[in-house]
Amino acid sequence: MTRTKGFVFAAMVTIATQAPVQAADSFDFSEHRVDRVFQGKLRLPDFKKRDKDFGFFKTRITNEMREGVTFAGEYSVVQFGCGTGCTNVVVANNRTGQLYDFPRGGEFNQALTLGFQLNSSLMLARWYTDSLWETCVIEAFVFEEGKWIAKEALAGKGEEICEGDVAAGATNARGF
Template identity: 50%
Template sequence: MNVLSTGWVPALVAGVFAMSGVCTVIETKAQDMSGIKNSRLPAFADYPVNRVHKGSIRLPDFGGGDKDFKSYRTRLRDGMKQGADFAGEYHVVQFGCGTGCSSVLLGNVRSGQVVNFPRGGEEDMYLSLKYQRDSSLMIAQWASFDDESCYVQFLNFNNGAWTELSKRKVGEKDSCTNEINKNIGSIQ
């Protein structure tokens, strides 16, 4: 259980800028949901994948197209060797970058390509993810220090592009210390 489009985008990964991957998040204004119940949030079953890769695993080419991720090769290789755990052919690798800080990379176990996740680092503290192997839906919970709030964001990963489906403020930033399921339940 664990989370974009074309163009080069720098991603802060453990304090280092990596110029690689395709990342674009469509931002929308978050709604304050305190006291308001939503009719229906995106569900994993709404975003099924056509197939789950069960063949041989292809690891990244750290001397070629994935050289910007060479510093993370052990984490990526070890994670990807476990097989797909998201969107049918990706393995999500989340690792710490300091207190309350984590970064996320996705490794395609079929092609070997590495993709940045649009959230994480010092900008999105206390990042928690929820995802499934047979769905392209990624749910991310993170704290923003800009407005001292905790958000739950629903993203769809399709054809190498992330699309924001919904983003909800669930409370003050301390709300992000709750389990992600508890905060999702508070907005349903």
């Protein structure tokens, strides 16, 4: 390597290593923005074929979809009870009619509470880990191309973390 090339290379490495690295905030809705909001004609699920596994919840899903888009620019979030402290979640695409399971819910994620926004693909989930509802977990998921990507999880105790707004609970759990 010539002396000039070596100097340029060393200078580039020095600049690259001194540049500030800023990680995306897994719990920040604005870090996961979607550019468009679907405003076309609603397309309902195919409960006879593709979405037949969700047929038992047809009325609930259909009614929620008719309320309009609530998540990630083209989805409706449908949460329904399955017993004491138990809920299930389905995410419905208002443009295509396709339904997606959410990775949390049921009896093992007690008192599941969600945080989401119309213009963001981020979904926050908070649930209790114990039967006394003292310790909660707050998780960040990003929904991309029909798949849930787990980003980060926090555990905590107390009203300031485990009650109220899920995003505020995440901020409190991290001490921000």
